[in-house]
Amino acid sequence: MRKLKQTDPEIYNLIKEEEKRQEEVLEMIPSENYTSKAVMEALGSVLTNKYSEGYPKKRYYQGNTIIDSVEILAEERAKKLFGVSYVNVQPYSGSPANTAVYLALLKPFKDKIMGLSLAFGGHLTHGSPVSISGKYYKVVPYHLDKNGLIDYDEVEKLALKEKPKIIVCGATAYPRIIDFKRFGKISDRVGAYLLADISHIAGLIVAGAHPSPVPYAHIVMTTTHKTLRGPRGAIIMVTGEGLKKDSQLGEKIDKAVFPGLQGGPHDNQTAAIAVSLLEAGFPSFKKYSQQVVKNAKVLAEELRKFKFNLVSGGTDNHLLLIDLSNRKVNGALAAFALEVAGIVVNKNAVPNDPMPPFYPSGIRLGTPVLTTRGMKEKEMVKIAEWINQVIEEIKGGRLQNGFGKLTTREKRSEFWKEFKRKIVRNKKLLEINRQVKEFCSNFPVP
Numbered sequence: 001m002r003k004l005k006q007t008d009p010e011i012y013n014l015i016k017e018e019e020k021r022q023e024e025v026l027e028m029i030p031s032e033n034y035t036s037k038a039v040m041e042a043l044g045s046v047l048t049n050k051y052s053e054g055y056p057k058k059r060y061y062q063g064n065t066i067i068d069s070v071e072i073l074a075e076e077r078a079k080k081l082f083g084v085s086y087v088n089v090q091p092y093s094g095s096p097a098n099t100a101v102y103l104a105l106l107k108p109f110k111d112k113i114m115g116l117s118l119a120f121g122g123h124l125t126h127g128s129p130v131s132i133s134g135k136y137y138k139v140v141p142y143h144l145d146k147n148g149l150i151d152y153d154e155v156e157k158l159a160l161k162e163k164p165k166i167i168v169c170g171a172t173a174y175p176r177i178i179d180f181k182r183f184g185k186i187s188d189r190v191g192a193y194l195l196a197d198i199s200h201i202a203g204l205i206v207a208g209a210h211p212s213p214v215p216y217a218h219i220v221m222t223t224t225h226k227t228l229r230g231p232r233g234a235i236i237m238v239t240g241e242g243l244k245k246d247s248q249l250g251e252k253i254d255k256a257v258f259p260g261l262q263g264g265p266h267d268n269q270t271a272a273i274a275v276s277l278l279e280a281g282f283p284s285f286k287k288y289s290q291q292v293v294k295n296a297k298v299l300a301e302e303l304r305k306f307k308f309n310l311v312s313g314g315t316d317n318h319l320l321l322i323d324l325s326n327r328k329v330n331g332a333l334a335a336f337a338l339e340v341a342g343i344v345v346n347k348n349a350v351p352n353d354p355m356p357p358f359y360p361s362g363i364r365l366g367t368p369v370l371t372t373r374g375m376k377e378k379e380m381v382k383i384a385e386w387i388n389q390v391i392e393e394i395k396g397g398r399l400q401n402g403f404g405k406l407t408t409r410e411k412r413s414e415f416w417k418e419f420k421r422k423i424v425r426n427k428k429l430l431e432i433n434r435q436v437k438e439f440c441s442n443f444p445v446p
């Protein structure tokens, strides 16, 4: 059989280029990770050829005995790893997984979801008006307080007043420990289901580097491709508390995933999830996750020494959210310039951001990939220095000075083009890029 290189050299070459890029940059987007070879092998296996609509031992197609074993293994490993009673491993990704939970439990246009506002670090699927979660269901957003911490008193007050059917706890850009116990008390008081979306912190939870929501939440959802270091995908879990509240919860969720929302599961993805769940139980994974947090804390401390303004003042997990307004640098421009220097982060809104989402005031960065590559505290000190050098290089220049004052979309976009044109040729940034490449060559990717 012809290999990819012969059949489709265009795609082959693009994959090779991406492989090289991933090796040569400091990948610091906190929702990303580099999976193991074993996970990749399962993902690229013949399991992609199979159709298996339904669930183990209840399929609509023949030839699924082996697939059943794969799916059951994935379920059993998730149950053991997280200590839950019921698992669905079929969601294609995190967004459909959250959507399936809503489909299972809510009446459209009637029932309410309460979730952390997108502008304050929640995910699109936690009730944003541009997502199905905000279009089909009533939404009550909660926020962070002035210290950048979840305002639990506001959550309680809103929950008592609005009586949501589901309270979502979990976030996409929140650097602190989430008090799942407090969320549990609030949801019990108002009779809501508590959905803990642990997509970002699942790997930390299994390693004991962040408290688990399992004793308090009814449903726990996680993507598998972030700190958990698996393939893209998601799992929905029902806890003991969940079954106590609603003995039919597992069946309701299964029905919502298939046939409610999805068709046939991606069996190659299920197998790769099973592999990552096995790996996440290894002692080396526990050490890895603890190092992720240690690295993030050192990075935060070092950046604070350079007067970076960290939302909430620091971090307890794998990510940092930096408000760059005090440095007179816009988040979008900073993210672009950092990439020119070989440091990949994402632009991000900060609480009460006066700027629009495309040009937010902050950046979000994290340590899962760096730690997978074996970097430790010492390397974080160096990386903080580089980040500071990049921001120093672009702050207050002719382009930066003007940006905050540009109010129309056209003017901003013109400015943006001019900024990009200049910054890709900036000598200082290109020199940092050279150093970053050399540095990265000491830390092999899996």
Ligand SMILES: Cc1ncc(COP(=O)(O)O)c(C=O)c1O
Residues within 6 Å of the ligand: 031, 093, 094, 095, 096, 098, 123, 125, 170, 171, 172, 197, 198, 199, 200, 223, 233
């Ligand atoms: C907290 C949270 N939930 C859900 C998702 C959605 O996952 P996906 O991008 O796989 O749909 C994300 C992704 O960033 C997330 O951060």
